[in-house]
Amino acid sequence: MTTLAPARTRLRSASRPAHMLLLALLALFAVAGCGDDDNPAAPGGGGGGGGGGGVSNGTMTATIDGSSWSAAVVTALNQGGIVAVGGSSTGGNEAIGFGFVATGTGTYTMGATSTASANLGNLSGETWAAGGGVGSGSITVTSLTSTAIAGTFQFTLMATGGETPATRSVTNGAFNITFNTTTP
Numbered sequence: 767m768t769t770l771a772p773a774r775t776r777l778r779s780a781s782r783p784a785h786m787l788l789l790a791l792l793a794l795f796a797v798a799g800c801g802d803d804d805n806p807a808a809p810g811g812g813g814g815g816g817g818g819g820g821v822s823n824g825t826m827t828a829t830i831d832g833s834s835w836s837a838a839v840v841t842a843l844n845q846g847g848i849v850a851v852g853g854s855s856t857g858g859n860e861a862i863g864f865g866f867v868a869t870g871t872g873t874y875t876m877g878a879t880s881t882a883s884a885n886l887g888n889l890s891g892e893t894w895a896a897g898g899g900v901g902s903g904s905i906t907v908t909s910l911t912s913t914a915i916a917g918t919f920q921f922t923l924m925a926t927g928g929e930t931p932a933t934r935s936v937t938n939g940a941f942n943i944t945f946n947t948t949t950p
Contacts, residue, residue: 823840823841823842823943823944823945823946824840824842824914824941824942824943824944825837825840825940825941825942825943826840826851826852826853826862826939826940826941826942826943827938827939827940827941828862828919828936828937828938828939828940829936829937829938829939830860830862830886830934830935830936831931831934831935832935835855835860835862836855837853837854837855837862838854838855838856838857839853839854839858840852840853840854840941840943841853841943841946842914842915842941842943842944842945842946843945843946844868844912844915844945847867847868847869848865848866848867848868849865849866849867849868849915850863850864850865851863851864851865851915851941851943852864853941857889858889859888859889860886860887860888861885861886861887861888862884862885862886862936862939863884863885863887864882864883864884864885864905864919864921865882865883865884866880866881866882866883866905867881867882868907868910868915870907870910871907871908871909871910871917872906872907873904873905873906873907874904874905874906874907875903875904876896876897876898876901876902876903876904876921877899877902878898878899880897880898882897882903882904882905883895883896883897883898884896884897884901884903884905884919884921884923884936885923886921886923886934886936892925892927892929893925893926893927893929894923894924894925894926894929894933894934895923895924895926896921896922896923896924900924901921901922901923901924901933902921902922903919903920903921903922903923903936904919904920904921905917905918905919906918906919909942912945913944913945914942914943914944914945915941915942915943915945916941916942916943917940917941918938918939918940918941919936919939919940919941920936920937920938920939921935921936921939922934922935922936923935923936
């Protein structure tokens with residue numbers, strides 16, 4: 767007879783990679799937010815359209831627990847075929863991050879032996895995860911080039927540390943993001 771580890775133990779071990787992914791993406795958001803805003807147009811430079819600050823290399827939207835969500839800051843990385851995608855809402859109230867080993871366009875389903883994982887986190891430090899046998903979900907990549915990625919996603923995520931509610935639902939997810947090529 768096979769004995770399964772308690773759900774909380776499986777959740778903790780399965781969510782570690784997802785936690786690391788979300789933390790890495792949130793660190794990128796913080797660094798990207800520092801941009802060039804500290805150095806406005808030079809005197810006599812006339813202002814102009816100027817850019818700077820933030821990461822504005824795409825879009826990411828979803829429905830979280832029935833409410834519309836849109837990322838104000840997005841980023842995507844592709845390091846040797848390992849793709850990480852993330853977005854944070856205005857003020858960083860909620861962030862969605864997911865990662866997978868990309869082999870091309872198609873659907874990447876989260877399961878016990880899958881390399882795909884996802885996280886939903888908030889400013890209170892609460893985190894919900896899917897992947898590694900915890901929760902469920904899928905990422906469908908509709909376009910993947912050396913410079914950009916686009917597709918859809920949906921997840922049912924489980925609390926990683928007793929958060930309420932115990933599960934969160936992310937549906938109708940869509941992303942279209944240019945890969946970040948700079949190292950913070």
